[in-house]
Amino acid sequence: MEGKKDLVNDACLMVKAPAKINLTLDVLAKRPDGYHEIEMVMTTIDLADRLTIYPREEDKITLDCTVSYLPLDDRNHVYQAARLVKERFGIKSGVHIHIDKQIPIAAGLAGGSSDAAATIKGLNRLWDLGMNVEEMAELGSHVGSDVSFCVYGGTALARGRGEKIEPLPSPPSCWVILAKPPIGVSTGEVYGALRIDEWKEERKSAEMIAAIQRSDFGGVCRALGNHLESVTLEMHPQVRQIKERMLRFGADGVLMSGSGPTVFALAERESRMNRIYNGLRGFCKEVYAVRILGENNR
Ligand SMILES: C[C@@](CO)(OP(=O)(O)O)[C@H](O)COP(=O)(O)OP(=O)(O)OC[C@H]1O[C@@H](n2ccc(N)nc2=O)[C@H](O)[C@@H]1O
Numbered sequence: 426m427e428g429k430k431d432l433v434n435d436a437c438l439m440v441k442a443p444a445k446i447n448l449t450l451d452v453l454a455k456r457p458d459g460y461h462e463i464e465m466v467m468t469t470i471d472l473a474d475r476l477t478i479y480p481r482e483e484d485k486i487t488l489d490c491t492v493s494y495l496p497l498d499d500r501n502h503v504y505q506a507a508r509l510v511k512e513r514f515g516i517k518s519g520v521h522i523h524i525d526k527q528i529p530i531a532a533g534l535a536g537g538s539s540d541a542a543a544t545i546k547g548l549n550r551l552w553d554l555g556m557n558v559e560e561m562a563e564l565g566s567h568v569g570s571d572v573s574f575c576v577y578g579g580t581a582l583a584r585g586r587g588e589k590i591e592p593l594p595s596p597p598s599c600w601v602i603l604a605k606p607p608i609g610v611s612t613g614e615v616y617g618a619l620r621i622d623e624w625k626e627e628r629k630s631a632e633m634i635a636a637i638q639r640s641d642f643g644g645v646c647r648a649l650g651n652h653l654e655s656v657t658l659e660m661h662p663q664v665r666q667i668k669e670r671m672l673r674f675g676a677d678g679v680l681m682s683g684s685g686p687t688v689f690a691l692a693e694r695e696s697r698m699n700r701i702y703n704g705l706r707g708f709c710k711e712v713y714a715v716r717i718l719g720e721n722n723r
């Protein structure tokens with residue numbers, strides 16, 4: 426492995442990068458800078474990439490990854506995050522970062538954003554930079570809109586273009602069954618196809634926050650909502666088929682995450698989780714059953 430030749434020693438640091446799901450995603454307005462003003466409730470789940478960070482003497486950032494189809498240069502969010510930390514703090518040494526990729530890519534689960542957040546948190550520890558969570562979230566927002574939330578983790582309301590974070594309590598404990606159809610979705614394309622002038626969809630974030638605060642699982646299921654869902658459903662009819670199948674197998678609530686195409690079902694009981702998981706497996710290659718991760722990990 427070329428990147429590991431000049432490692433300082435065997436000392437390395439491991440950081441977990443969990444995926445997120447959107448319990449809500451309300452689009453409020455299109456902004457002059459091209460982004461959309463949004464409100465969304467997100468929570469991290471127990472499906473995670475793992476990063477191993479090796480210090481190196483040479484002033485260079487190198488990456489390797491368990492999957493072959495991700496770029497390992499400055500197009501990778503991990504590279505961008507590491508470069509940003511080095512620039513901000515004037516660090517003259519380097520790192521090699523190994524990415525153990527478990528989160529599906531371009532899936533609406535913020536895999537790349539979570540890797541970037543884990544890189545910032547890991548380098549903060551490795552180089553003893555003393556950044557607090559707010560400072561790391563601010564730095565991360567320059568890599569992507571979802572990176573700030575991923576720095577906080579847990580459950581939170583995200584506002585602005587996604588970078589203004591207010592932590593929330595954890596939703597009631599439940600199973601999350603995820604199914605990703607074999608298509609990748611471009612977040613920019615989905616936002617771009619929104620016809621915001623004709624927008625009449627109900628906003629769900631306030632109702633979701635109230636249900637979470639009451640620890641009301643039924644209320645959480647009723648408050649699920651995503652304004653990007655109809656756009657992606659129109660582009661990819663398979664997403665609707667997965668939703669229908671999940672409901673038929675007994676899901677308590679079903680929604681597409683982020684810009685998609687991953688769809689998740691919530692289930693309180695393990696028996697339901699098993700039914701949904703087994704019912705989806707013959708239909709879709711990528712199916713996961715995981716738990717919500719809980720409180721934020723500040
Ligand atoms: C939709 C969401 C929901 O959590 O996630 P994913 O589906 O990507 O996981 C996020 O809003 C995605 O965040 P992220 O993936 O970090 O987006 P960015 O890289 O910042 O932006 C990609 C593109 O999406 C559009 N964009 C993004 C965020 C936003 N509030 N308004 C936008 O219009 C812009 O066109 C931008 O160029």
Ligand SMILES: Nc1ncnc2c1ncn2[C@@H]1O[C@H](COP(=O)(O)OP(=O)(O)O)[C@@H](O)[C@H]1O
Nearest residue numbers: 500501502530531532533534535536537538540
């Ligand atoms: N470390 C990374 N992991 C995943 N995708 C990455 C990474 N770095 C850059 N990307 C690019 O970011 C895009 C979005 O990926 P991802 O974060 O997985 O999806 P999403 O924004 O839908 O949650 C992909 O086109 C991918 O090539």
